[in-house]
Amino acid sequence: MSQRSCLSVILAAGEGTRMKSALPKVLHQIAGLPMVAHVVKAAEGAGASALALVIGHGAEDMRKAAAKFAPKADMFVQEQRLGTAHAVLAARQAISKGYDDILVMFGDTPLIDAEALAAARGRLAEGAAVVVIGFRTANPAGYGRLIEKDGGLIAIREEKDCSEEEKKIGFCNAGMMAVAGKHALKLLDAVGNKNAKGEYYLTDIVEIAGAQGLDVVATEASFENALGINNRAELAQAEGIWQTRRRREAMLAGVTLIAPETVYFSHDTEIGADTIVEPNVWFGPGVTVAQGAKIHAFSHIEGATIASNCDVGPFARLRPGADLRTKAKVGNFCEVKQAIVEEGAKVNHLTYIGDARVGAGANIGAGTITCNYDGYSKFFTDIGEGAFIGSNSSLVAPVTIGKGGYIASGSVITENVPEDALAFGRARQKTIPGKGKELRERFASAAAAKKKAGSDH
Numbered sequence: 001m002s003q004r005s006c007l008s009v010i011l012a013a014g015e016g017t018r019m020k021s022a023l024p025k026v027l028h029q030i031a032g033l034p035m036v037a038h039v040v041k042a043a044e045g046a047g048a049s050a051l052a053l054v055i056g057h058g059a060e061d062m063r064k065a066a067a068k069f070a071p072k073a074d075m076f077v078q079e080q081r082l083g084t085a086h087a088v089l090a091a092r093q094a095i096s097k098g099y100d101d102i103l104v105m106f107g108d109t110p111l112i113d114a115e116a117l118a119a120a121r122g123r124l125a126e127g128a129a130v131v132v133i134g135f136r137t138a139n140p141a142g143y144g145r146l147i148e149k150d151g152g153l154i155a156i157r158e159e160k161d162c163s164e165e166e167k168k169i170g171f172c173n174a175g176m177m178a179v180a181g182k183h184a185l186k187l188l189d190a191v192g193n194k195n196a197k198g199e200y201y202l203t204d205i206v207e208i209a210g211a212q213g214l215d216v217v218a219t220e221a222s223f224e225n226a227l228g229i230n231n232r233a234e235l236a237q238a239e240g241i242w243q244t245r246r247r248r249e250a251m252l253a254g255v256t257l258i259a260p261e262t263v264y265f266s267h268d269t270e271i272g273a274d275t276i277v278e279p280n281v282w283f284g285p286g287v288t289v290a291q292g293a294k295i296h297a298f299s300h301i302e303g304a305t306i307a308s309n310c311d312v313g314p315f316a317r318l319r320p321g322a323d324l325r326t327k328a329k330v331g332n333f334c335e336v337k338q339a340i341v342e343e344g345a346k347v348n349h350l351t352y353i354g355d356a357r358v359g360a361g362a363n364i365g366a367g368t369i370t371c372n373y374d375g376y377s378k379f380f381t382d383i384g385e386g387a388f389i390g391s392n393s394s395l396v397a398p399v400t401i402g403k404g405g406y407i408a409s410g411s412v413i414t415e416n417v418p419e420d421a422l423a424f425g426r427a428r429q430k431t432i433p434g435k436g437k438e439l440r441e442r443f444a445s446a447a448a449a450k451k452k453a454g455s456d457h
């Protein structure tokens with residue numbers, strides 16, 4: 001990566017009224033991460049060492065969110081929304097610190113990739129003063145058109161200011177630009193607002209730089225890089241593109257996805273080679289899967305760690321804090337929360353394990369429930385190595401089942417069970433020979449008597 005210093009100015013002061021939301025537009029999520037955080041990631045991926053976020057609408061929400069995804073960013077409030085050049089100038093103080101490269105990015109254009117930005121920076125390094133990231137489309141309506149001459153870019157014309165001829169140009173402005181730091185403020189300060197919208201257009205710096213004899217060029221990126229989000233339909237479109245990219249990346253890294261279009265990843269999902277993911281699986285945030293695991297169909301997984309060769313699902317729900325160690329099994333209709341399932345342990349059917357440890361090799365019978373909550377507090381269940389919990393048992397926490405402990409089916413266990421002990425926590429069965437037949441005869445004659453009484457009336 002180049003040694004040149006780089007500041008990324010991210011514009012996010014727009015109101016986003018078309019989202020019809022109480023949440024600022026750029027905080028709506030793609031793959032579980034605010035869209036503006038995707039933009040920050042791309043900037044960092046392209047080598048930006050400093051970040052300036054220009055905010056307006058929902059400033060408080062933005063500050064709170066940015067503390068998580070961009071803790072080092074400087075925040076600037078654009079009080080009045082007077083156009084993209086005006087917005088960049090809100091970050092004047094950051095720009096004037098003096099950087100080699102300034103990357104101007106939009107907070108609502110989340111699929112911009114680091115390569116496109118790095119390529120633009122590369123052109124600055126070669127001597128250009130302004131590099132505009134462009135894309136080609138058959139439907140250019142609404143975008144600024146890139147007007148080129150002799151390999152250089154001479155102007156960007158906004159749709160509303162275009163002539164009929166210019167409207168036919170299919171090479172468009174993605175919005176993002178790389179500007180040489182030493183020229184940035186001088187160019188931005190020269191922008192006026194004499195145009196159809198009466199706004200200070202960032203795009204005007206192209207002509208201004210040209211008039212000063214500076215080198216201005218356009219680079220070309222894919223359409224996705226330019227996809228701006230204005231409503232929830234576009235949000236879903238961006239999510240779809242993001243998921244498609246991520247699925248392909250996972251497959252090329254050695255993960256089998258049987259029906260890739262039905263598997264959903266989060267921005268931070270980590271998944272090892274030779275893992276097989278069956279159809280309809282959801283990975284929420286914070287999931288790590290090691291190598292060689294099997295994730296069966298219809299599993300919902302978030303905040304969980306799955307070690308190598310584990311077997312999960314079908315229809316498993318792993319919630320935050322689920323920690324499955326090597327070769328553990330969590331089967332159908334089981335929920336695991338804040339619990340370690342140690343090596344080779346099996347939780348196979350219709351079970352809830354919460355706030356617990358299941359020791360290595362333990363076997364949890366169908367329908368077992370850890371009763372971890374009394375309506376006020378959570379309590380821990382510790383199940384020792386090699387323990388056997390009979391089906392339909394309730395383990396009332398806090399409770400400890402010792403190593404090798406054996407719990408009879410249908411037990412309600414309220415007291416600790418020592419190592420290798422057998423515990424029953426249920427009524428004993430009573431069997432009375434012949435009593436079943438006697439009962440049946442009694443009931444039959446009672447029913448017959450009732451019927452006869454009815455027909456006599």
Ligand code: UD1
Pocket residue numbers: 011012013014015054078080081082083084086087106107108142143144145156158172173174175200201202203226228
């Ligand atoms: C802009 C470009 C256009 C390009 C298109 C790509 C300009 C003048 N036009 O148009 O050439 O084809 O993007 O999508 O740059 N913002 C602020 N404060 C403002 C104005 C805008 O923060 O005062 C932010 C918005 O929140 C948004 C971004 O800047 O994130 C772009 O603004 P927007 O109004 O969407 O510009 P477009 O009309 O789409």
Ligand code: MG
Pocket residue numbers: 228
């Ligand atoms: Mg826009």
